[in-house]
Amino acid sequence: MxxxxxxxxxxxxxxxxxxxxxxxxxxxxxxxxxxxxxxxxxxxxxxxxxxxxxxxxxxxxxxxEAKEVPKVNNFVAPGSGIDLEFETEVTTISAEASLYETCYVTAHKAACRTARFHPTGQLIATGSEDCSIKILDVERMLAKSVTPADILAMETHQQQMENHPVIRTLYDHAEEVTCLDFHPYEQLLASGSKDFSIRFFEYSKPSVKKAYKSIQEAAPLRCLAFHPSGDYLLVGTEHPTLRVYDSRTLQCFVGSNPQDQHKAPLTAVDWSPNGNMYASSSKDGDIKVWDGVSNKCVTTFRLAHQGQQVCSLYFSRNSKYLLTSGKDSLVKLWELSTNRCLIVYTGAGATGKMDHRTQAVFNHTEDYVLFPDEKTTSLCCWDSRNAERQNLLALGHNGPVRALAHSPTGPAFVSCSEDYRARFWYRKATTD
Missing domain, CATH: 1.20.960.50 (Cleavage stimulation factor subunit 1, dimerisation domain)
Known part of the structure; x- marks a missing residue:
């Protein structure tokens, strides 16, 4: 050698x-x-x-023991997401956030509060304080961003309607829309609002503006998430008790042990991609992980963000990790097999304490973690594996970013702000 x-x-x-x-x-x-x-x-x-x-x-x-040696094949293939159990030498296969560009901007009539990508990455839903929901087509936004202005000016009214990125605008809530999620397989969108209701929209029908069914809750809605099968809907409200609804019959289920529940309003919920468990966070500062079958709490991370309110949580694609953010301006990666914080992503807040809730998200390959800085309205980006800070991206908003959602399939994300606008960002392919 x-x-x-x-x-x-x-x-x-x-x-x-x-x-x-x-x-x-x-x-x-x-x-x-x-x-x-x-x-x-x-x-x-x-x-x-x-x-x-x-x-x-x-x-x-x-x-x-003179036995045949079995083949060992536990290593994760490139592009399959973060897995720190085996990774030490990893080459990132996606672009950092600072290389993304604004491709489209849509405006609501009041502050933009929430956003969600469809599991295919082809649609985005945004919700606003003006009670409206917009559904945007990603391909149309990209096409509009590369079409010269003189060509756009020559389009007829009919062509403008056919090519407009906003394919649906839905009105059926009486107060601010706080949370959204797409059904993974059917053309349905679930929305939650401060008007105490969950509404289900069939967005495949162009003429439909109203929900075809709804759930009346006992408190304002704060967060919701569909099960990976679409059969169940996880719901968090101003009330501390977590709910699970059958999405077809609308039957409600709660955990059998009241001591398992949070002690303050819920702030975020998410299902693991394998459907075996779900997680919740609350204003009480705790994060709880629940068994997806028995609805029993199996793990509690107490005061996960120095006692500050937990703002968001998302499972990694392999269901091994939980990415969370809090009003302490920190983003943390929790390993669920050992019930501990593995990585802390720091440097997002100059003052340490945030005034508004927002989300920390993975990019589509889980190579990077993204989180908006409230004071500078810029986007912080870290290498997800070693927490190295990358270059900042100026988001161009005139107010705090209240929602951030990254595409699950490609280099695209949407940022929603108090300035009424939702900006669609995309990493365009580079050519020599």
Whole structure:
């Protein structure tokens, strides 16, 4: 073996050691070793060294017992999302947020409060304080952004209607629309409002402006999320008790143990992509993880954000991690198998305390974490694996960003602000 090859192998070995130390909570020791080795890029927390040790140990046992060695195939394929259990050497396959551009801007008549992408990434729904909901077509927004102004000026009224990015505007709420979610398979949109109601819209019908069915709640709605199958709807209100509705019969279910519930209004809910569990957060500062079958709380992260209100939470695609943000201006990545905070993404707030709720989200490949800075109205971006800060993106809003949603399928996101506007951002392909 050449000397150069041996040096490279030693670099990989030291990177594994640093990542394992970070993962096991030995931060000072990991930093000390990193100052000597000077790895580039920075090493993320990872359990890969221990996993490799276990694999080697099992192989030795099987050799001694003269058994056939099974094939081990636990490594995640590129582009399948974040998995710190095995990752140490990862090349990002997507662009950081600072390279995105505004492609379209739509305005409501009052503050824009919420936004949601369809699971296919082809549609976006926005909700506003003016009680309206807009559904926008992503392809039409992209087409409009690249069509010259003189060509757009020549379009007939009929062509303008056919090519307009806003394909539906829905009016059926009496107060501010606070939350939205698309059904994963059917052409349905669920919306929640401060008017104490959940409404279901069949947006495939162009003439429909009103909901075809609704649920009357006992308190203003704050958050909702469809089960990955679409069969259930997770609902959070100003009341501390979490609800699960059958989306067809509208039958309501709650956990059997009242002690499991939060102690203050709910702020965010989300289902794990595998449907086995769901999570909730509250103004009480706690995050709870629930069993998706029994509706029992299995984990509670108490005062997860230094006692401040938890603003958002999202599961990673492999259901192993939970990404959360709080009014302490921090974003955290929680590992659910060990019930601990694995990574803290810092530097988003100069004052530390936020006045408004907003969301932290993964990009579509989970290579980056995005979170808007309330004071500067710019977008912070971190490498999701090692928490390295990337370049800021000026969002161009004239007020705090109250909602952020990234496409699950491509390099696109939407930002919603107090300035009444929702901006659609996209990373355009570069050509030589």
């Amino acid at each position: 050449s000397e150069e090859m041996q040096v490279k192998q030693r670099e990989v070995m030291y990177r594994l050691m640093i990542s394992q130390l970070f993962y096991d909570g030995y931060k000072d020791q990991a930093v000390s070793l990193a100052q000597v080795i000077k790895p580039y890029p920075a090493c993320p927390p990872s359990d890969r060294l221990f996993s490799l040790f276990n694999v080697g140990h099992k192989l030795e046992e099987e050799k001694s």
